[in-house]
Amino acid sequence: MTAVALPATGLLRRVRTETAVPPRPAGDPGLVDRFGRRAVDLRVSLTERCNLRCTYCMPAEGLPVIPTDALMTAAEIERLVRLGAEHLGVRKVRFTGGEPLLRADLVDIVTRCAALGVELSLTTNAIGLAARAQALRDAGLERVNVSLDTVDPDVFATVTRRPFLARVLEGVAAADAAGLGVKVNAVLLRGVNDHLAVDLLTWCLERGHELRFIEQMPLDPGHAWDGTSMVTAAETRAMLGERYVLTPDQAPRDGAPAERFRVAPRETGEDLGTVGVIASVTESFCADCTRTRLTAEGHVRSCLFSDQESDLLGLMRDGASDEQVLDRWRLAMWAKPRDHGDDADGMVHPTRGMSAIGG
Numbered sequence: 001m002t003a004v005a006l007p008a009t010g011l012l013r014r015v016r017t018e019t020a021v022p023p024r025p026a027g028d029p030g031l032v033d034r035f036g037r038r039a040v041d042l043r044v045s046l047t048e049r050c051n052l053r054c055t056y057c058m059p060a061e062g063l064p065v066i067p068t069d070a071l072m073t074a075a076e077i078e079r080l081v082r083l084g085a086e087h088l089g090v091r092k093v094r095f096t097g098g099e100p101l102l103r104a105d106l107v108d109i110v111t112r113c114a115a116l117g118v119e120l121s122l123t124t125n126a127i128g129l130a131a132r133a134q135a136l137r138d139a140g141l142e143r144v145n146v147s148l149d150t151v152d153p154d155v156f157a158t159v160t161r162r163p164f165l166a167r168v169l170e171g172v173a174a175a176d177a178a179g180l181g182v183k184v185n186a187v188l189l190r191g192v193n194d195h196l197a198v199d200l201l202t203w204c205l206e207r208g209h210e211l212r213f214i215e216q217m218p219l220d221p222g223h224a225w226d227g228t229s230m231v232t233a234a235e236t237r238a239m240l241g242e243r244y245v246l247t248p249d250q251a252p253r254d255g256a257p258a259e260r261f262r263v264a265p266r267e268t269g270e271d272l273g274t275v276g277v278i279a280s281v282t283e284s285f286c287a288d289c290t291r292t293r294l295t296a297e298g299h300v301r302s303c304l305f306s307d308q309e310s311d312l313l314g315l316m317r318d319g320a321s322d323e324q325v326l327d328r329w330r331l332a333m334w335a336k337p338r339d340h341g342d343d344a345d346g347m348v349h350p351t352r353g354m355s356a357i358g359g
């Protein structure tokens with residue numbers, strides 16, 4: 001591992017240098033890697049800033065701010081998405097962060113990218129979504145994935161360190177009314193919100209929102225994760241099973257990380273919808289990964305759990321041609337690690353947290 005000082009942000013970051021990566025053979029123009037995977041889903045982080053402080057994601061004091069001029073502009077994002085869509089096989093783009101709604105130019109970014117023929121979605125905490133949901137829908141956004149770990153206001157304030165549940169619920173309702181598809185993502189923490197998992201599922205089923213539980217991953221920048229607060233996918237399924245019968249959904253997963261179940265109450269057996277459980281830690285799905293990521297500073301990140309990043313924004317600002325940018329992106333993905341379990345604990349704890357990488 002090499003310590004690298006990044007002048008744009010002032011952050012000190014450890015970057016793993018893999019010397020054993022064989023050269024990428026010429027031929028396939030897409031984002032293929034050494035293990036035969038092909039990345040077609042692009043996650044684009046728009047900012048590292050956030051108005052919540054979820055305990056599993058951000059430290060209470062927040063993170064060092066990245067100067068605005070070090071972030072990708074709307075035009076730079078459009079160029080990278082265009083290159084991905086036209087030359088690399090990218091089919092889906094999800095904007096994330098930090099909190100993407102904190103970008104004042106979000107509607108402009110969506111408008112530009114919607115013209116490129118890719119499916120667009122947004123991962124958000126929904127604060128401020130009420131005011132912008134219709135404009136985002138009109139601009140071409142199709143779906144939102146809202147992070148909501150509980151609908152109990154006190155527990156929400158404990159998990160996020162902010163008393164903003166009402167604003168989140170307002171955002172969810174507005175997204176629904178605007179015709180955006182709404183999915184809900186929840187992280188369960190042992191002894192904090194896990195006793196409310198069934199209530200959250202009931203709340204989502206009543207509103208027709210698909211809920212997905214995600215195991216807590218070692219992506220907190222404070223590196224406090226030791227697995228003890230993580231509620232495993234197996235535990236989650238067992239808790240939900242106390243009130244509902246979960247039947248594995250027969251629809252093909254198509255590389256999607258969530259194991260999906262049809263949900264029916266034990267008493268009536270009526271089919272109420274689906275729930276997803278994502279075993280990001282206990283049941284690795286790295287072999288089927290289809291993702292490529294851009295950090296808010298325009299670095300390609302081939303894997304959440306690898307500290308390797310490759311700077312596309314710097315290259316573009318130095319005047320690189322499309323072909324030079326494409327080559328660097330392809331090379332970064334060629335070096336993608338096989339999986340994230342390569343340390344003694346079975347799970348690498350990357351230097352940057354989820355909010356800085358883009359979840």
Ligand code: SAM
Pocket residue numbers: 050056057096097098099100123124125145146147185186187214215216217218219220354355358359
């Ligand atoms: N702020 C937006 C939000 O919360 O949806 C987008 C960024 S957030 C980093 C994206 C997703 O990452 C959220 O669904 C959040 O729950 C998830 N996340 C953050 N830290 C995590 C962790 N340590 N383990 C599992 N999921 C995490």
Ligand code: SF4
Pocket residue numbers: 050051052053054057058097098099124125147355
């Ligand atoms: Fe912010 Fe999303 Fe991280 Fe929560 S999970 S602190 S909302 S970036």
